[in-house]
Amino acid sequence: MIDLTSPVDCLKGVGKARSSRLARLEIETVEDLLHFYPRRYEDRRAISKLSEISPDSVCSSIVKVISVDSRVSSRKKMILTEAMVSDGTALVSAIWFNSRNLANLLAPGRSLGLHGRVSYKGGLRQFVNPEVEVLWEDRPPRQMGCIVAVYALTAGLSDQWMRTTVDHVLRDFLCAVDDPIPESIRSELGLIDLRLAIETMHRPPSPEAWRDARKRLAFDELFTLQLGLATVRSRRDKVVGAPALPCNGPLRSSLERALPFALSSDQSRVLDEIGGDMASDVPMNRLLQGDVGSGKTAVALLAMMQAVDGGAQAALMVPTSVLAQQHGSRIESMLSPYGVRVETLIGGLPQGERRSLLEDISSGDVNVVIGTHALIQEDVSFKKLGLVVIDEQHRFGVLQRVAIGTKGVPHVLVMTATPIPRTLALSVYGDLSVSVIRTMPKGRIPVKTRVIGEHKVDDLYGFMEKEIGRDRRVFWVCPIIEGSEHLDAGPLEDRFAALEARFGDKVGMIHGRMALSARQEVMRSFASGEKPILACTTVIEVGVDVPEATVMVVENAERFGLSQLHQLRGRVGRGSEQAWCFLLGKPKTTEGVQRLEALCRSSDGFAVAEADMAIRGPGEICGVRQHGITDFKVADLIRDVELLETARERAFRLVEEDRDLSSFPSLRDAVLRRYGRKLGIATTA
The missing domain is CATH 3.40.50.300 (P-loop containing nucleotide triphosphate hydrolases)
Known part of the structure; x- marks a missing residue:
């Protein structure tokens, strides 16, 4: 029995060689083939009479074969197959290069559909290497007189073969596709049936039908991701046990007064947001965005002092050893006068020095630890970790953020100097609360x-x-x-x-x-x-x-x-x-x-980030492509802004009503299959 989960080499006409080529396209199962959508389409609905076609044009025609000749070129030693064809209005030739066994299909009197470029040869119009479809009286044309899919393929696979294979899969397996989106949401948003959407993406009868299909499939991708993010956030909101750290303790107040500059209104507002979160026993999970030089580090430092004031430890995780050392020496010089012990933990420390440092961190003798991803290694334990600040989040994997949870129940502040377009922030950091520093320090001159x-x-x-x-x-x-x-x-x-x-x-x-x-x-x-x-x-x-x-x-x-x-x-x-x-x-x-x-x-980082996403796509901006968060097959974070907002609103509302999606098992399975591991919710209770 073959089903949607069966490997593609079970399908007729695929075999081992083609399945290995399909694997290069990340097509391994029958279901993968169903969801391998075309990269573009050719509109072949207009059928041209042979008497009307002109050289250097690309057209489609329905013809009958008059004669066929197959020979080996003496010059280039390649097989040339040439046919004279007619539709009753004119006689033209068609030629193919190195198409073995093609002559067997081109019997005189047989009806064909031809699509390709036309040139002049010896005073006669000629199709050069056209795509050919053999037409039968009892079947309508599938690749002529319609809109035809063009796929992004690899060597050894042709569009014609892919279309035929997808047609067979649609015919035999589309009925097994389960629609996970609740009917109430489909009806409310005017979304078409999932099976119809999949079939239409491969064989669109019109541009309008294609747009409806694309909207449905794009919504599914965005909705599934937003459900995953909503689930993460919902589970975190139910967690308690983080240290409640009161604002305006003596260390934080003293350090703020000692800063060589007055905090901007944005910095003060953001500190109030962070301070309010940290005063609760529900762990903070907040994203702090700010352009380069906007003063995020000062905000993070004051937040860390709130943790130390409350009798807890703070950790700052940065992407490179150079940066860890630089932050370490600067922060130590600022905090040591207040009796705060600051240490730097990076890879490559001598074994004895590392062992001693880990003991001091575990005992609570170290108040602030600054380091790289070495901070989340298994042998690092804290006595009472109150706050983790992750600087330049896009350099760390999503799962590394999740791994912070193994160090207790700390508050987490994620910082980035790469301003993130709103649609990308909702897609990658949608489980976090967001604070933004927009203004630059006074006196800063644009570069x-x-x-x-x-x-x-x-x-x-x-x-x-x-x-x-x-x-x-x-x-x-x-x-x-x-x-x-x-x-x-x-x-x-x-x-x-x-x-x-x-x-x-x-x-x-x-x-x-x-x-x-x-x-x-x-x-x-x-x-x-x-x-x-x-x-x-x-x-x-x-x-x-x-x-x-x-x-x-x-x-x-x-x-x-x-x-x-x-x-x-x-x-x-x-x-x-x-x-x-x-x-x-x-x-x-x-x-x-x-x-x-x-x-x-x-010089506005947010404008730069918007332009970057428009030019290169979302995954390149904040390094999330390797984690598969924004690798959509259909959805586009630039053109689908409204659809993303809609998907987010519906997803968070649904999870609020049914936290574990227990009333929607198909939808829950779709979320876990796609994002369970990537968002750390696969085994989370």
């Missing part, structure tokens, strides 16, 4: 951004010379460390040599392959001005804070994503002086040009 070509490098060197002469700093970012014959990109080692030749010992170099101690020394010499030019990779992308840095040069800028370029630009302009970002490169694609133009146009 001026310019695109320059390689021919301007000497002028750029001269500009850099003036800047370092005024005790300022320069970042020069390269996409790769060393040269490669496979990559057309400027290597860091070559640029470092060129900068050294011009500026001598004023140049330092840093990249991810260097030992941690070496990186720390380079960063120290850069910050102090001993080596005011830093040639580097994107290891400095987040968190590096040198107020004297006024110039950012990004080599081969077209190779970077827009949000990443905005992050790099955020490393300069953090003081009171005018700063510059020079994008060095020559984009070879329209997309590359659009990215650089968008960055030059705006």
